Amino acid sequence: MINKSAIEIIDENRSARIERFALGLNKADWKVIEEIENILLTFNLDFETLLKKIRETPVFQQRLDKCLFEFEDIKLLDDNSIKLLLGKTDTTVLTKALKRASVDLLDRIFCNLSERAADMLKEDMEFAGPLTLEEVEDAQAEVVKEVMNLHRDGKITIR
Structure with a gap:
């Protein structure tokens, strides 16, 4: 044995x-x-x-x-999936994650928020101050983790 x-x-x-x-x-x-x-x-x-x-x-x-799936791949999600993700993601985490995002991704995020919410997020990003690359990548990893959780739960589809 x-x-x-x-x-x-x-x-x-x-x-x-x-x-x-x-x-x-x-x-x-x-x-x-x-x-x-x-x-x-x-x-x-x-x-x-x-x-x-x-x-x-x-x-x-x-x-x-x-x-x-990488953070920038969020722009490939459909609008409903992005809206669901935004609802599930902490604003502070999202603010940090978007600090080094591409213009295309920022456009996709902002167009899936109300005008007021988009303005508030832009303001939060502006006043967040400088962040280290590690802080941004950690926040992006949290958002990607949420995407994967939503995908595993069948709430969103990743193309």
Whole structure:
């Protein structure tokens, strides 16, 4: 009989290796698919086990989500999805996230707000002051996480 602690050590080792692997992922979808296939083969995992490990490893989940959907991709969502996202996103987080957004994304966001709400958001962005790149990226990651949650719940569709 195998010692239970030995199995736990193996699982911890696998999780650590998957997490280290996740740090190297890039946006190229075909590469992500190849890398996921490599994980499955290397660790002799089935897809369900991999999904479970992804959910248990926040760094991997965050990196995978980022590979599949980036903050700027919000402009590709339909108007109803953007409105739903805006309703679910904290204004302070949104203000920080939009500090380095493209003009196209800002236009999509502002056109999905009432004139008053858009003016207030623009004012908040103006008076927020300078932010570090890390602060902006953290806020953008929070917004992307909300997009992924809404997508997983079937409330929005990602094209």
